[in-house]
Amino acid sequence: MKLEIKNVSYRYTSKGRQILKDFSLxxxxxxxxxxxxxxxxxxxxxxxxLSGYLKPNQGEILLDGRPLDSYQGYCPVQMVWQQPEFAxxxxxxxxxxxxxxxxxxxxVIRGLGIEPDWFGRFPTELSGGELQRFSLARxxxxxxxxxxxxxxxxxxxxxxxxxxxxxxxxEVEKRQIGLIAVSHNPELIDRVCxxxxxxxxxxxxxx
Amino acid sequence: MRKLxxxxxxxxxxxxxxxxxIVVCIWGSLGTEAARATDFSRKNxxxxxxxxxxTDWLGRDMLVRTVKGLSISILIGITAAAVSAxxxxxxxxxxxxxxxxxxxxxxxxxxxxxxxxxxxxxxxISVAMGKGLKGVIVGVAVTHWPSLAxxxxxxxxxxKEMPYIKIAGKLGKSRWYIAVKHMLPHLLPQFIxxxxxxxxxxxxxxxxxxxxxxxxxxxxxxxxxxxxxxxxYLVTGKWWLALFPGLFLVVTVVLFYVMGQSLRKLxxxxxxxx
Amino acid sequence: xxxxxxxxxxSRKNRSDEQTMRDVQREDAPVLKIEHMSISFTQYDRGMxxxxxxxxxxxxxxxxxxxxxAVVGSSGSGKSLLAHGVMGVLPYNADMGxxxxxxxxxxxxxRIKKLRGREIVxxxxxxxxxxxxxxxxxxxxRGSKATEARKKLRGxxxxxELDAGVEELYPFELSGGxxxxxxxxxxxxxxxxxxIADEPTPGLDLAVxxxxxxxxxxxxxxxxxxxxITHDLELALxxxxxxxxxxxxxxxxxxxxxxxxxxxxxxxxxxxALWRAMPRHGFQYIEGTQPYVKNLPTGCSFxxxxxxxxxxCAGEIDYRIVRGGKVRCIRAE
Numbered sequence: 100m101k102l103e104i105k106n107v108s109y110r111y112t113s114k115g116r117q118i119l120k121d122f123s124l125x126x127x128x129x130x131x132x133x134x135x136x137x138x139x140x141x142x143x144x145x146x147x148x149l150s151g152y153l154k155p156n157q158g159e160i161l162l163d164g165r166p167l168d169s170y171q172g173y174c175p176v177q178m179v180w181q182q183p184e185f186a187x188x189x190x191x192x193x194x195x196x197x198x199x200x201x202x203x204x205x206x207v208i209r210g211l212g213i214e215p216d217w218f219g220r221f222p223t224e225l226s227g228g229e230l231q232r233f234s235l236a237r238x239x240x241x242x243x244x245x246x247x248x249x250x251x252x253x254x255x256x257x258x259x260x261x262x263x264x265x266x267x268x269x270e271v272e273k274r275q276i277g278l279i280a281v282s283h284n285p286e287l288i289d290r291v292c293x294x295x296x297x298x299x300x301x302x303x304x305x306x
Numbered sequence: 307m308r309k310l311x312x313x314x315x316x317x318x319x320x321x322x323x324x325x326x327x328i329v330v331c332i333w334g335s336l337g338t339e340a341a342r343a344t345d346f347s348r349k350n351x352x353x354x355x356x357x358x359x360x361t362d363w364l365g366r367d368m369l370v371r372t373v374k375g376l377s378i379s380i381l382i383g384i385t386a387a388a389v390s391a392x393x394x395x396x397x398x399x400x401x402x403x404x405x406x407x408x409x410x411x412x413x414x415x416x417x418x419x420x421x422x423x424x425x426x427x428x429x430x431i432s433v434a435m436g437k438g439l440k441g442v443i444v445g446v447a448v449t450h451w452p453s454l455a456x457x458x459x460x461x462x463x464x465x466k467e468m469p470y471i472k473i474a475g476k477l478g479k480s481r482w483y484i485a486v487k488h489m490l491p492h493l494l495p496q497f498i499x500x501x502x503x504x505x506x507x508x509x510x511x512x513x514x515x516x517x518x519x520x521x522x523x524x525x526x527x528x529x530x531x532x533x534x535x536x537x538x539y540l541v542t543g544k545w546w547l548a549l550f551p552g553l554f555l556v557v558t559v560v561l562f563y564v565m566g567q568s569l570r571k572l573x574x575x576x577x578x579x580x
Numbered sequence: 581x582x583x584x585x586x587x588x589x590x591s592r593k594n595r596s597d598e599q600t601m602r603d604v605q606r607e608d609a610p611v612l613k614i615e616h617m618s619i620s621f622t623q624y625d626r627g628m629x630x631x632x633x634x635x636x637x638x639x640x641x642x643x644x645x646x647x648x649x650a651v652v653g654s655s656g657s658g659k660s661l662l663a664h665g666v667m668g669v670l671p672y673n674a675d676m677g678x679x680x681x682x683x684x685x686x687x688x689x690x691r692i693k694k695l696r697g698r699e700i701v702x703x704x705x706x707x708x709x710x711x712x713x714x715x716x717x718x719x720x721x722r723g724s725k726a727t728e729a730r731k732k733l734r735g736x737x738x739x740x741e742l743d744a745g746v747e748e749l750y751p752f753e754l755s756g757g758x759x760x761x762x763x764x765x766x767x768x769x770x771x772x773x774x775x776i777a778d779e780p781t782p783g784l785d786l787a788v789x790x791x792x793x794x795x796x797x798x799x800x801x802x803x804x805x806x807x808x809i810t811h812d813l814e815l816a817l818x819x820x821x822x823x824x825x826x827x828x829x830x831x832x833x834x835x836x837x838x839x840x841x842x843x844x845x846x847x848x849x850x851x852x853a854l855w856r857a858m859p860r861h862g863f864q865y866i867e868g869t870q871p872y873v874k875n876l877p878t879g880c881s882f883x884x885x886x887x888x889x890x891x892x893c894a895g896e897i898d899y900r901i902v903r904g905g906k907v908r909c910i911r912a913e
Contacts, residue, residue, distance in 0.1 A: 137786075137787055137788070151476060152472055152476070172478035173476075173477060173478035174476040174477075177476065177477075178476070180469050182469075185468060185470065186469045186470055186473060187470055188470045188488055188491070190491040190492060191487070191488075191491065195487075196470075199474060199477050199479065200477060201477065212867070212868070212869055214869075224872065224874075225872065226654060226655070226657060226869075226870060226872070227654065227655040228655075228869065228870070229869060229872075237473075254655040254811060255654060255655065255811070256653070256654035256655075256811065256854070256870075257813060257814075257854050257857040257858055258853055258854060258857045258865050258866060259654065259869070259870075260857065261863050261864065262867075265863075265865060283786045283789075284786065284814075284859065286858075286859035286860050287859045289859070290863045311630050313630075
């Protein structure tokens with residue numbers, strides 16, 4: 100299965116800065132692609148476009164040859180956000196977050212080190228690292244074909260970062276889920292990804 | 307005795323306010339005839355043990371009249387505020403979810419109503435509806451929803467941008483699911499607190515227009531009527547005729563306010579831990 | 581705060597010589613010394629019961645003049661409270677214990693009020709802490725219209741390559757990169773002896789984060805004591821002199837940056853695990869998670885995840901000096 104971006108341009112408002120211009124990228128579901136770039140190169144925008152949170156002004160995003168927005172219901176491209184505190188409803192116990200996902204397997208929950216005791220807790224009672232595990236588990240549902248990870252470990256301590264990435268690499272390899280990892284840490288990208296893309300270089304080529 | 311913690315104090319305040327208001331309502335609705343009963347053998351008695359609030363120029367017991375008046379005002383206030391709050395909820399949500407055109411119309415109406423002084427609008431509506439009970443309730447209901455509607459609209463708009471709401475959408479959850487599961491838990495406390503805080507407003511406005519003669523008719527011993535009648539006799543030195551009903555109107559309003567604030571403290575996650 | 585009596589009599593003794601005394605003290609005494617700091621919150625469970633949540637259990641750290649010390653802990657571990665505790669701006673349901681000394685003298689509530697914003701400055705996490713309705717210039721000058729203050733601000737802005745025009749902007753008009761420099765400028769208006777930076781690089785990319793950290797390094801090089809509170813150990817290692825590692829409510833180790841070059845020179849098993857988890861040092865991890873403050877084990881908070889844990893780790897564990905650094909582990913040598 101292929102995820103493609105074809106000649107996508109994007110700006111937030113009609114007079115705003117052109118964040119992406121004529122951008123193209125294609126990846127297989129067996130790949131793990133690492134994206135690096137300084138801030139301002141539209142990494143987060145790209146992630147949100149790829150996972151359907153934003154619609155491109157021009158160009159198209161195709162999953163398996165079909166436009167991404169033609170997929171009704173569960174979106175096969177799932178994104179995990181940088182700040183887990185905002186990704187879960189503060190008024191609901193965390194068990195609800197897992198239930199919202201697409202039949203999350205016990206193996207995923209255990210693999211991410213989520214303890215049964217956390218299910219009844221509210222988000223304010225858990226640390227960022229623990230919340231991010233829930234965020235990840237929720238995104239790893241049965242129908243997920245691609246996973247977009249936007250700086251998911253930036254706010255976490257090094258051990259949690261290592262734990263999460265080890266699990267994630269193993270999981271996406273086993274289930275043939277394509278992974279796009281965005282990080283400011285080139286060493287981390289080296290460890291995790293099979294292909295590296297520097298948005299800066301792409302940008303120069305386009306111009 | 308152990309010092310009460312804040313949540314216990316808040317709950318105590320809430321319980322006391324609620325109890326007072328309920329007692330006034332029940333007592334008031336039982337004493338309809340007593341409030342009208344005249345007895346010239348006991349007219350113009352200043353406050354004493356038998357008649358703690360005194361009696362008026364027709365020999366009516368002011369305590370009974372005050373309670374009856376308050377209960378009428380409270381019931382009108384609650385009805386009007388509840389109708390108003392429902393309008394606010396529906397329009398607030400519609401404004402935030404039904405697109406730009408609907409939003410700008412509703413926002414315009416909100417600004418319009420908030421731009422005109424309540425009391426003026428109330429008088430106009432009440433007179434247009436032919437005064438009386440219906441006029442007052444409709445008047446209060448129609449004028450009080452904008453501030454709450456605006457609050458709900460802002461809340462829904464903000465919620466719509468929260469990542470967890472967007473994520474739920476991408477996980478294939480229906481609009482209905484998101485509204486009930488994610489938005490309602492946020493809106494409900496706001497709504498309930500807003501509703502309770504509307505009561506004192508509604509009561510004050512009801513008694514104001516009644517006092518001014520645009521509201522209920524004089525047969526009904528609403529607190530506004532009691533007060534406006536008392537004004538005529540105030541210059542003759544019968545201070546108790548206005549003091550006690552006025553004081554209790556203020557107390558009622560304050561207690562509703564305390565109730566609203568207590569609820570807010572209990573329901574708002576930001577302050578529960580204090 | 582406990583131990584308040586300790587130094588107040590000293591300070592009262594010689595008001596006139598206070599300045600000279602302080603100058604002498606600055607030579608040997610650390611600018612900031614925090615001993616056994618604990619901060620807990622009173623919270624409600626469901627219902628009426630109140631519980632105390634010990635977010636910081638036992639925190640020790642020392643900052644000398646001209647030195648940059650980083651307190652490193654994972655996000656959400658409550659380390660920001662350290663800054664609020666020192667500045668005396670904790671919320672009212674918080675309860676603080678321990679002892680804070682500033683330039684050799686106890687930092688009591690009245691004293692911090694006088695020093696805050698002058699000798700001791702806190703650089704907040706984001707511009708959300710600035711007054712949104714006040715222009716940048718007057719805000720940093722604190723409304724002072726004196727030409728001296730204006731000149732000084734001009735100088736500071738030049739130093740951080742900020743336009744004079746920035747003074748006329750409102751906080752929301754600043755770009756991301758300007759934010760950080762404006763926030764640091766606030767620290768420089770007075771001559772601070774102690775600068776506390778709370779998570780100065782949230783979500784910044786590497787280059788920008790390094791630049792922000794470099795600004796704090798400069799402050800230290802100018803003679804101030806700088807305390808940076810951050811979750812980013814790798815970044816802290818690039819600019820700080822010493823690192824205090826914060827884990828589950830306690831500082832488990834205080835080590836110089838050089839100690840982080842090799843695993844063997846580190847002291848605490850948690851610090852060693854952190855070291856091994858760095859992508860460049862093998863990217864290895866250990867099982868488990870940092871315990872939630874409500875379910876902390878007695879004794880060593882790292883014990884459940886520690887390979888060398890024994891029965892004696894459940895007891896009281898001292899923060900002691902080992903090889904020039906400090907460690908809270910009975911096995912370290």
